[in-house]
Amino acid sequence: MFEEFKQILVEKLEIDGDLIKPDSSLVNDLGINSIELADLIFVFEDKYNIEIDDDDIQRFITVGDVVSYLENILNK
């Protein structure tokens, strides 16, 4: 999931892949705002036919937070 999320960040937001690590801060290290993140999450919703709560998205701080959240949902 980490690699998949990383690839989407690189493709959709043109972020340098070398900067993307599990503990990278979405805001501070990668410059992603909440609207961009919500837009990216929608890609996963669409792909895996899952539903993710807007409120949960607000609470993500690092890349790892997003990845483990998605993994949890997909494993349910």
Added chain:
Amino acid sequence: MKKELPHHPYQDLIRLRDLVYVNAERWGDKPLYIYVENKEKHIYTYNDHKRVFNAIGTALSKLGLFEKTVSLVGDQHPDWIDAYLSVICAGGVIVPLDRELKPDQLCGFIRTTDSEALFCTEREFRTVYPALDTLPALRYIILIGEEPDRSGMPEDERILYFDDLVAEGEKMLEEGDRSFLDYERDSNSLAAILFTSGTTGTSKGVMLSEYNIVFSVVQCCKMVISNENDVFVSVLPIHHTFALTTNHLAMSNIGATSFLNDSLRHTFKNITEVKPTALILVPLFIETMYKKIWDSIRKNGKEKQVRALMKMSDAMRKTGVDMRRRLFGQIIGAFGGNLKYMIVGGAPLDPNLVRDFDSFGIEIYEGYGITECCPLISVNPYNWRKIGSVGYVAYGMEARIEAEEGETEGEIVVSGGNVFLGYYKNEEATREAFTDDGWFKTGDIGHIDKDKFVYITGRKKNVIIASNGKNVYPEELEEYAHKIPYIKEIVVIGRNGENGTVITALVYPDRDNYPDYSNEVFYEKIFSHINDINKGLPSFKHITALEIRDNEFEKTTTKKIKRFLLK
């Protein structure tokens, strides 16, 4: 340059109920809202709005909720707006609350206002219901929006459903009940309390009258370009006074249609599908759209080409030839293809973005408002725009600068029918908010040019404006952070960073209790606690930078930290 304000098909109003009645007459079965419920799109017409408003208002009389205080929290939905308007028109006080409040804060505001009923969606119900015993004044919880499975709900006569109330109200109306239809409220009395962001301890309740709200709605209609052919995608939170007054109340007064965005995640998908002509936004959205446009242009290796086209197109426009829609159709197409203009407020916006969007054919009209003014203070009218200014002083308002002698800049103070009544249960703050001659002190620093256009250059209050337009009160974050054991003194400030405002904690650590800790150790330990705090907060409030200080903060004689020295 035209020096007249634009004219639009708005209706002059005296009472809020006329907003509903007159516009139902004017626009009838035209959609007021398109909204998503149970994953399907529904249409809500101007006539539906009148029917439900009358029914809910009438049902309030049966519940003994005339002239009472009622809280309201939920996603944007027609039920929300009908609840809001009917409570006010039944002589009550409505308290619209933020969905992002923590459970204890939400209950705190319901308690402090002695709300006797709460309109809320299922999500907030799950929060408030277990705490009902701590809310002695609360008699009813009325569920709005997508209805939950009733079989899974507790059996409790205090729980009511919006649709049942509509049916009840319609029955009462059929039987001739005119209690709501004939009710006349004092339009200058308290009608709404809007809490500024924060906890019950740090937040201030802005008290508005019906007259304040009506005045502001008409002001917006007079100042902006919109008309009945406009289609909006409404994306801002509905309890936010900017969204409520402009995107909901004012737009219904010119016959426009709004699609209610069902989720932040679906914003761009909805914009592409609905093909709006106009959007009302905060700068964060504009910045994101801007990034999206240029990322896509760069990905296709066309940056130089597009820049050259923009130059050419701008030059042609000066000679009266406007080719923007043809030249940049693909760019505009990403937002549905019909987008002509965006009204932006809530936070400062980079003028370069305004110029670039202008070159692409999407015009941005920047405005300026504050909750205490419900919110409009100024906006750039479409036929007289000054990029870099937050606009022309709104119709019916006066603004002046309180400057020191010899200075041209100073605090912006305003007066007009939209200026609030005062702060709820806070006479001291109310006194401090007004000048000796009764003008409201905005706390913003700037100047006003000879044409009555306002320019903002600074801020007097501590509040940090996030680029999503929301106010972040440093005192609230400091209150949370004070619980971290390694902190002796903390001040939270907003600094300008590459990606907008960076909320930064300046900390003088507790060196007395932890004498062996280095600054690096303090940094590690404190940041880990800050991240825990962040996880409980919406992202625009996250503290994302920390600075450990070697010395205590400089203080006044009364031992208050001199915050104004900190940058």
